Amino acid sequence: MQMPHYPRTIFHVDMDAFFVSVEELFDPSLKGKPVVVGGDRDERGVVSAASYAARQFGVHSAMPLRTAAKLCPQAIFVDGHPERYREYSHKVHEVLEHFSPLVEMASVDEAYLDMTGTERLHGRPLKSAHRLHAEMKSVTQLNCSIGIGTSRLIAKVSSAKAKPNGVLWVLPGQEAKFLAPLAVGDIPGVGKVTEQKLHAMDIKKVGDLARFDDRDLEDRFGKWGLALAGKSRGEDAGGWFDNEVGDSVDAKSISHEHTFNEDTGDAERLLSTLMRLSEMVARRLREAGFFARTIQLKLRYKDFTTLTRAHSLEHPTQMDNQIFEQIRNLFVAHWKKGAPVRLLGVQASHFERGSAQLDLLEPDQQQRWQNALAAVDHLRDKFGESAVGLARGMKGGFRERTHENPVGLPGKMPAKDANKD
DNA sequence: TCTGGGGTCCTAGGACCC
């Protein structure tokens, strides 16, 4: 993580209307039509992606589906297919790896490449960008846009300006000049709230921002103000942007949430949803090899008021039943009984790589527990989530953790009185 | 318009310890 002493060449590769384009590959009849990915026109939810034809009507991502339907009644609404997007994301990644060993997927449909020093192999930046662009099209049949600059920030902003299907190179030394005429909202990290605050200070363009004193901005916005000052000059100032391209960072949290199609105050239904969410989170913890110390409940009522309540455990866990136990306690303690709920969420965070509980065991016993858990996950793959219940939480409680049962798995044949509570 | 789901980072207050 040391700063390079020469100017870097960073590519930001951003797939054009990625979800829509992938859907078009599976159903070519969608091509050229107004398409909205995210769900049915009358569903509770938002637009994940809109085709360029749909955008003509003012439809854009994050917009409520029902609003999109009003703006563009003739649009075709399709469900998203995350597996398809992951599959194509892998193809994209493979293409990119032909161009640099330092590739970082920033999400399913965009990536940063550090192309510094690849001139001998690939030629000048514009030439390699055009080759990349062509190879992407021929291998994946998908269009992308490429931004080139001396920082992630410049690469990212220039790829947005290159859309659709274009390449844009900001020459070293021209960063501030490139940014100056752009709206402050074009800076990644500047959303509605910051934009409003800046507008109130009569800062509309990045150039206006660049003329402000760093100290001034720091006084008004704290740490974020200092980062803003740097960004106005094209620097990767502050936070995630400062990471070298290709530095992999461990996940900090794993969560699942669910919005009901209609609000419900039915305790049974709410608890079984929390159980399902807990299982999904636990399973991903096991896949990642993480044990979580903090478990958090998210509760959103009918009127959209949202609260989060967390609890930290003495012993980190990756078990369904232990997670659900915490979630249930938090839920019972904070849910206004009978109040209609719109959304429930379960989050795990503060990860550790191992478990003090498992560490108490001999290596071969540890292996047996891990094998047992893997077997359960395998059965669930085969027969569905409900086939194997690690957590029988709804009506009863949980097995106590003991030395013989260090992670709180239910026994093979739970006796009638096996559950406490 | 009536607002998804999965994440990251930052702030701020209170507890607790030295």
Added chain:
DNA sequence: TCTGGGGTCCTAGGACCC
């Protein structure tokens, strides 16, 4: 009896991104 300051952990909430 009135009163320090710094560090760290925990919790809650909010802005933002794709």
